[in-house]
Amino acid sequence: MSEAVQTRGKLFTPFNLIAGVILLVGAGILLLRFTQGLQATTNLTHYYPWGIWIGFDVMSGVALAAGGFVTSSAVYLFGMKEYKPIVRPAILTGFLGYFLVVLGLIVDLGKPWHLPYPFLVQAGPTSALFEVSLCVALYLTTLFVETTPAVFEWLGWKRWRKVVGAMTIALTVFGLILSTLHQSTLGAMYAITPTKLHPLWYSPYIPVHFFVSAVAAGLSMVIVEGMFSHKAFHHQVQISNEQFERINLGLGKAGAVALAIYTAIKLLSLSLDDKWHLLGTSWGAWYLVELVGFVLLPCFLFTVGYRESKVLFVRIAAVITVIGIILNRFNVSFIAFNYDLPSEHRYVPHWMEIWVSVALVTFGVVMFRWIANRMPIMYEHPDWKDEH
C-alpha cells in the first residue's frame, strides 16, 4: 500500500506517460471513427466486414477473460480452496476484459446507439449473436456483482458485503452457465460459413473448440496476469512465494489437460471429415504452425513445468498459449476466412485499428492498477478473512 500512496502523488511516472500517450491518441482515433465513419479508421471491406476489432477485442478478449469463471468455479464449486488467493484478481481481470469487449463492440458497431435494440425493440433469437450478446450482457453484470465484495470491503459497507457474499455460489453457477454458452456460441457463429472459412478451421465441432480453448486461454491469462500483478503489488501479496508457485504449477497442470483435450478434439475434427490431406497444402502448413507451435508446444511445457516444479516453464507455456489463442481467433475471423479470395482482396488491419485495440488493453491495465491500488484484490481484507 505504501507504493500506492506514493504513486498517487506522482502523476508523471513512465508507466502513466506511456499509457497516457496511447490513450490520448486512441481517443483521437475514436473521434475520427465516430465523426467520419468506419472507413476513415479501418481497412474493413465488404469481403471482410469483421477485422481485429472483432477478431481481437471480441473473439480473443472473451476467450482471454475466461479466467474469472474457471477459477471461481474451481474454488467455490469444486472446493479447490488453495486457489482462493487468485480468484479476486482473476474475476477483476474477467470483469475488465468483458467491459473492454463491450467497449470494443461499441467502437465496431455501425450504430452503437442501437446496442440495446435486440432486447428492447426487436429480438432476433435465431441468431447466435443474439445469444452471445444476451450472455455477455448478463455475464458482465454477474462479473460486476462478483467484483463488488472488494468494493464494499474497501468502502466498509458491511451489510452490502454480506448480501453479495451470500450470493457467491449462485453467481458462480450463473457465470459458469453463461460462459459455457457464449464461449462456445462464439464458435457457433462461424457454423454458417462453411464455404468461407477454410475447412481446416471450419468444423461442426467449432463451438467445442472455442469453449475448450477458452478454458486454456483463461487459465493462461491468470498465470500471465499473476506474473505482472505479483511483481507490481508484491507489497500487498499475503501468500508466500512458495504458495504462489504451487498455485502456478497447479494452473499449469490444468492448462496441460485443457490443451491436451483441445488437441484431441482438433484431431478428431480432422478425422471425422477426413481433412488430413489438407495438411499437405500451404494452408495445412499454417494450420500446423498453430497446432504444433501454439497448442502442442505449450501443452508439453506445461506438463514439464508441472512435473519438474519449474514455474518458468509454466509461465512460458502460458504466454505461448495466450498468443496461440489470439492467433486461432485471427485465423478463424479473418486469416483463414475467405481463404479462396484473391490476395488483393485480403484484409490487413489499419494501424489505427491496431492502435485502438492496444489502447483498450492499456485502459484495462490502468483500471486494474487503479482498483488493485485501493481495494482488497491482491490480499484478503482482515475483516472478511476466510469468507466467500
Add this chain to the structure above:
Amino acid sequence: MSVSRRGFLTGLATGAGMLTAHKANAAGVQQFTGYQGRFGLLHDTTLCVGCRSCEKACKEVNGHPPPDRPIDDKTVFDRHRRITPTEFTVVNRYKPAEGRTPPVYRKHQCMHCNEPCCASVCLVHAFEKTPEGPVLYDPDVCLGCRYCVMACPYHALSYEYDSAFDPKVMRCTMCYPRIKEGKNPGCADACPTGAILFGERDKLITVAKERIRKSPDRYIDHVFGEHEFGGTSWLTLAGVPFKSLELHEGVTHESLPSIGTSYLSVVPLVVTIYPGLLMAFYAFSKRKDKLAQQELEEAVRLALEKADEDTKEKLKQAADKSAKDKEKAINAAVKKALQEAERKAAAEKAAAAATDGADPKETKS
C-alpha cells in the same frame, strides 16, 4: 467445400440433446417449403453477352450515381468486381480453363434465398423473406454489426463504411417496389438478349430444366439455386462448371440457417441441466469437506482421550512411585532411627562398661 450431412450431425452429437432438438426445428410432421407462387429470376449465362445493360438499369432504378466509365467499356471486365453500396449488381467475366471457349459472364446480386442466412443471423431480425420472394431489410433497427455481410455465402451484401451516422447494409431488393406495382425488376426489363427471365420461381425451374432437356450439349445438367443451401430466388444456368463462375457446387441442400440455429438448441439444455449438476458438484465438495472435518474432529477426540488415559496412567505411576518413595524413605528413616538407636544403645553400654571398670565389684556381678 461442402458440409456433409453426416459430419454435421456428428457435430451435433457434441451436445447430447442436439440431435433431437435439430429435428424439433421441423415442427413436427409439417414442413414449410416456401410461399406458393413466389417470384424468382433466371440468369442463363449461355445467353449473356456482358453488355451490362442490367447494371445500368439497376443504377437508374435505385438512384445510384452513373458509373465512371461508359457502360460499354469492356476494360471494366479486366478487374473482378463485387457488389458495393452503389452497385447492387455487377457482371463479371470468367474465362473457363478449357482453351478457346468464349468468356462467360455471370451477374452477381443478392440471391434472395428461400431461407436467408442474413435473416437468421440478424440479432434484431432486420431481414424478412416476403411472400413475393424478395428478402427485405429494415435499416431502422439495424445495429450495424455486419454479421449478415460476413455470413452471406454469395458475397451479396455490402456496407456503408463511409457513413458515420446512418450506415446501412446495401444490397439488391429484387426491385420489391416494382414487383408490388406489377412491374418486372429493372435488370430483367433491360436485358436485350433474354438472358434474365422474371417470373414465378417454380415455373422458372421448369423453363430451365426444359432448356437443359432441349439442348443437353449447351448446358451443364444443373439449375444452380434450385436446392443449394435450401434454394434461392435467383436461378443460374451455365455451360461451364459452376465452380468456375464462383458458385459453390455440391453444397448441402440444407439451409445455412438450419445449420446455424441448430447449435442454439443446446442453450435450454445447458440452462436446465447445469444448475442441478453444478450444485451437485458443490454438494459433493461440501460433503467431502464436512466428512474431512468430522474425521478430523473424531481423530482429535480420540487423541485427546488417549492423551487423557496416558496422563492418568502417568499420574498413577507417579503416585505409585511417590508412594514407594515415601515408603522407602520411611523405611530408610526407620532403619536409620533403629540404627541410631542401636548405636546409642551400644554407646551407652560401652559407657556403662567403662564405669564398671572403676567399680569392679559391680561389673563382676
